[in-house]
Amino acid sequence: MKAFAALLDALIYTRSRNDKLTLIADYLRAAPDPDRGWALAALTGGLSFASVKSSVIRGVAAQRVDPELLALSRDYVGDSAETVALIWPTQGEAAAGDVSLSEVVNTLAALTRTNAPATIEAYLDRFDANERYAFLKLATGALRVGISARLAKTGFAQAFGVSVDAVEELWHALTPPYAELFAWGQHGGTRPDLATRAYFRPFMLAHPLEGTLPDYDAYAAEWKWDGIRIQIARTGNEVRLFSRGAEDISHSFPEVVAAFDGHGVVDGELLVRGDDQGGDHLGGEAGSFNALQQRLGRKTVSKAMLESAPAFVRLYDILFDGAQDVRALPWSARRPILERFAAILPPSHFDVSPVIAAPDWASLVALREAARAASIEGVMLKRRDSPYVAGRVTGLWYKWKRDPLTADCVLMYAQRGSGKRSSFYSDYTFGCWTEDGALLPVGKAYSGFTDTELKWLDNFVRAHTLSRFGPVREVEKSLVLEVAFDAIQSSTRHKSGLAMRFPRIKRIRTDKPAAEADRIATLRAMIA
Amino acid sequence: MADWVHASPEGIYVAPADLWIDPSTPKPFAAITHGHADHARGGHGRVLATPETLDIMDLRYGASPATPMPYGAAIEQGGVAIGFHPAGHILGSAQISLTYRGERVVVTGDYKRRPDPTCALFTPVPCDILITEATFALPVFTHPPIEGEIARLLRAQAQFPGRAIIVGAYALGKAQRLIMELRRVGYVAPIYLHGAMEKMCELYERHGVALGALLPAAGNAGEKLAGQIIIAPPSALHDRWSRRFADPLLAVASGWMRIRQRARQKNIDLPLVISDHADWNELTQTITQLRPAETWITHGRTDALIRWCEMNQLRARALHLVGRDEEDAA
Ligand SMILES: [Zn+2]
Ligand SMILES: [Zn+2]
Numbered sequence: 001m002k003a004f005a006a007l008l009d010a011l012i013y014t015r016s017r018n019d020k021l022t023l024i025a026d027y028l029r030a031a032p033d034p035d036r037g038w039a040l041a042a043l044t045g046g047l048s049f050a051s052v053k054s055s056v057i058r059g060v061a062a063q064r065v066d067p068e069l070l071a072l073s074r075d076y077v078g079d080s081a082e083t084v085a086l087i088w089p090t091q092g093e094a095a096a097g098d099v100s101l102s103e104v105v106n107t108l109a110a111l112t113r114t115n116a117p118a119t120i121e122a123y124l125d126r127f128d129a130n131e132r133y134a135f136l137k138l139a140t141g142a143l144r145v146g147i148s149a150r151l152a153k154t155g156f157a158q159a160f161g162v163s164v165d166a167v168e169e170l171w172h173a174l175t176p177p178y179a180e181l182f183a184w185g186q187h188g189g190t191r192p193d194l195a196t197r198a199y200f201r202p203f204m205l206a207h208p209l210e211g212t213l214p215d216y217d218a219y220a221a222e223w224k225w226d227g228i229r230i231q232i233a234r235t236g237n238e239v240r241l242f243s244r245g246a247e248d249i250s251h252s253f254p255e256v257v258a259a260f261d262g263h264g265v266v267d268g269e270l271l272v273r274g275d276d277q278g279g280d281h282l283g284g285e286a287g288s289f290n291a292l293q294q295r296l297g298r299k300t301v302s303k304a305m306l307e308s309a310p311a312f313v314r315l316y317d318i319l320f321d322g323a324q325d326v327r328a329l330p331w332s333a334r335r336p337i338l339e340r341f342a343a344i345l346p347p348s349h350f351d352v353s354p355v356i357a358a359p360d361w362a363s364l365v366a367l368r369e370a371a372r373a374a375s376i377e378g379v380m381l382k383r384r385d386s387p388y389v390a391g392r393v394t395g396l397w398y399k400w401k402r403d404p405l406t407a408d409c410v411l412m413y414a415q416r417g418s419g420k421r422s423s424f425y426s427d428y429t430f431g432c433w434t435e436d437g438a439l440l441p442v443g444k445a446y447s448g449f450t451d452t453e454l455k456w457l458d459n460f461v462r463a464h465t466l467s468r469f470g471p472v473r474e475v476e477k478s479l480v481l482e483v484a485f486d487a488i489q490s491s492t493r494h495k496s497g498l499a500m501r502f503p504r505i506k507r508i509r510t511d512k513p514a515a516e517a518d519r520i521a522t523l524r525a526m527i528a
Numbered sequence: 529m530a531d532w533v534h535a536s537p538e539g540i541y542v543a544p545a546d547l548w549i550d551p552s553t554p555k556p557f558a559a560i561t562h563g564h565a566d567h568a569r570g571g572h573g574r575v576l577a578t579p580e581t582l583d584i585m586d587l588r589y590g591a592s593p594a595t596p597m598p599y600g601a602a603i604e605q606g607g608v609a610i611g612f613h614p615a616g617h618i619l620g621s622a623q624i625s626l627t628y629r630g631e632r633v634v635v636t637g638d639y640k641r642r643p644d645p646t647c648a649l650f651t652p653v654p655c656d657i658l659i660t661e662a663t664f665a666l667p668v669f670t671h672p673p674i675e676g677e678i679a680r681l682l683r684a685q686a687q688f689p690g691r692a693i694i695v696g697a698y699a700l701g702k703a704q705r706l707i708m709e710l711r712r713v714g715y716v717a718p719i720y721l722h723g724a725m726e727k728m729c730e731l732y733e734r735h736g737v738a739l740g741a742l743l744p745a746a747g748n749a750g751e752k753l754a755g756q757i758i759i760a761p762p763s764a765l766h767d768r769w770s771r772r773f774a775d776p777l778l779a780v781a782s783g784w785m786r787i788r789q790r791a792r793q794k795n796i797d798l799p800l801v802i803s804d805h806a807d808w809n810e811l812t813q814t815i816t817q818l819r820p821a822e823t824w825i826t827h828g829r830t831d832a833l834i835r836w837c838e839m840n841q842l843r844a845r846a847l848h849l850v851g852r853d854e855e856d857a858a
Binding site (some may be wrong): 014081083 | 589666667668669670786787788789790791792793796797798799829831832835836839
């Protein structure tokens with residue numbers, strides 16, 4: 001645990017990417033199996049322990065420290081794990097000897113709700129402040145130390161002199177503590193045999209298009225559907241549905257899994273039936289993102305839900321045709337393979353996103369403008385000769401979104417951020433005026449501003465606080481924020497009856513009096 | 529209790545003596561605990577302070593009419609006996625005791641209880657009312673022994689011989705303490721100073737604090753100071769000033785460095801938890817030791833210390849003084 005705690009501590013303060021990679025690589029080379037595998041899983045966000053909630057940690061701490069002092073400290077520090085690590089009364093000298101990371105992981109994994117508190121307490125007594133921090137971060141699965149999963153994998157690649165793409169390709173087929181991965185990296189072993197597993201392949205992603213496209217003829221255009229990007233993989237009889245974050249979401253969409261009777265791996269947009277976006281002349285109708293959202297994150301799906309919001313997939317691309325990897329082929333060769341592949345799938349659950357017939361740039365611009373009425377998010381541009389490659393590669397795929405909508409809203413509440421922003425009020429709830437002059441919240445944003453603007457907003461919040469509830473402050477209703485958002489829909493979840501899609505702060509309008517901010521009715525009129 | 533001492537946002541007012549302690553605006557008669565700018569300001573009529581503090585104020589604001597009050601000295605004004613006692617915070621820092629009609633009030637100013645080679649050790653002064661600071665009054669603040677932090681600094685220096693080590697430290701107090709602690713463990717090499725540090729270091733030398741070999745950092749651009757220790761105000765770390773050195777390693781010496789997120793926001797390589805203020809244990813130790821009938825809290829994290837007093841059946845209240853900006857000096 002000492003080596004792992006030291007790694008985390010060093011990563012927190014290391015600013016350069018190269019230094020971070022060196023730290024990770026050094027650790028992965030030096031640490032024993034399976035400790036390093038667990039560490040890699042923790043750094044890539046692949047560990048979670050169901051019976052260790054932060055409420056359990058707070059409960060354990062409240063046995064040792066006055067709850068009010070604990071709460072005041074937590075409010076100041078901005079992070080529960082760090083607060084408890086620092087505040088925990090040390091028992092004289094910390095116990096001699098180290099506890100292995102694997103022992104800690106195995107113990108945490110075996111905890112039940114009843115024995116969790118006593119076990120956590122015993123560990124906290126045994127560790128020093130650094131180890132307590134690492135332990136609590138690990139236990140609550142909140143191990144954010146300013147590195148991405150990608151960086152950790154690059155660290156692995158650097159440690160063993162293999163390519164990071166090869167690591168990515170294997171990654172999702174293996175599970176912690178990644179014994180096969182280390183065997184392959186360390187001992188120059190053979191690649192693990194994955195033929196029998198249905199597993200996630202990294203997505204190809206698009207850059208936003210700024211300005212115009214110089215060589216339009218080299219690209220094909222498709223509509224950008226507003227659902228969630230998914231991948232369906234089938235090997236043998238196993239079918240799995242993955243989100244962009246490689247999360248297995250098969251259980252939330254059983255009808256799609258059951259209907260997929262092809263062999264291979266495809267890429268597409270998961271949508272629900274409805275008539276909110278698109279239309280027959282634009283490649284088929286689909287429900288709004290809001291309608292789809294109700295089906296996300298469900299462990300089981302009710303029959304009523306399957307009937308009221310049936311899901312289907314609009315296919316974009318193909319990665320494997322049967323066992324054959326077609327990713328290296330150009331898009332122009334993959335497209336006919338996809339069309340052939342999709343032709344045998346049931347049309348009730350699968351169709352293919354059409355290629356937009358626009359002979360030149362001007363006609364595409366015109367079509368995209370017209371598509372606003374059909375609520376289409378934008379256009380995708382794919383280079384016809386591009387292979388299917390992981391990540392965002394400049395020049396291959398572009399997303400060309402419609403310009404965002406904007407509204408002038410009044411700041412109502414602010415909440416402290418987390419992590420790096422824990423000392424700033426960085427989450428803002430804003431509202432618009434009703435006909436009878438009341439403010440109702442219409443959304444919440446925590447991005448879009450610069451660091452300087454964040455400082456300014458934080459100062460504003462502190463100087464104009466009306467009341468406080470825990471981490472939230474209610475502020476004087478005097479500051480106008482220009483908010484940009486991709487779309488707005490009616491929603492029963494909010495009192496204003498509105499839900500914004502991806503709202504962000506565009507500008508601080510100190511020049512505008514609050515009374516002149518937009519009215520709810522104006523926003524309602526933007527619902528497409 | 530002590531209805532002859534009043535707290536106003538501008539400072540503490542002692543009515544029978546018509547005296548202000550650490551006032552934030554010019555007053556005819558002021559007693560100053562120590563030289564930090566949030567306690568000592570220019571423009572007062574007559575000033576009571578230790579000779580060292582007066583010297584620091586002269587350097588910053590020019591000379592003004594003053595009565596030097598060495599530690600242990602006392603004078604009487606309007607029936608109030610005013611005494612000065614070591615606070616252990618920086619050179620010349622004092623607690624001020626006020627005794628009137630048999631009742632004693634002690635104003636700690638900023639203080640710490642651990643030994644510091646640049647100033648006299650804190651002495652607890654029994655009192656009826658303790659007016660204390662609370663800069664680090666949260667139980668998460670326990671400052672580690674300074675020896676460990678100095679060792680971490682020297683380890684970083686050994687590990688990165690090609691990089692100049694710039695330590696951000698407040699120019700008055702923290703910088704000199706850091707230098708003396710380095711000397712104490714046998715570090716004899718010259719220590720390089722940002723221009724803003726030089727005058728204050730000379731002043732410390734004049735008061736008998738032998739800082740050893742000090743050289744100006746200016747004029748040593750590029751790799752000339754690789755492997756050397758440079759001390760600069762924290763504000764210079766991310767300023768154009770520090771860019772003159774090739775690949776510098778940035779450290780900050782402050783009690784706030786105890787909190788990871790705080791340290792991370794400073795965007796530095798090496799946080800050193802070194803503070804000239806009492807930590808949670810020292811603050812509560814002092815109150816436990818003195819057991820004053822009441823504790824008044826001037827600035828800092830007042831809520832937690834009041835809560836702690838409540839839990840220990842001690843009376844306490846917050847004074848909400850303004851303009852006490854402890855961020856960099858801590
Ligand atoms: Zn001070
Ligand atoms: Zn102060």
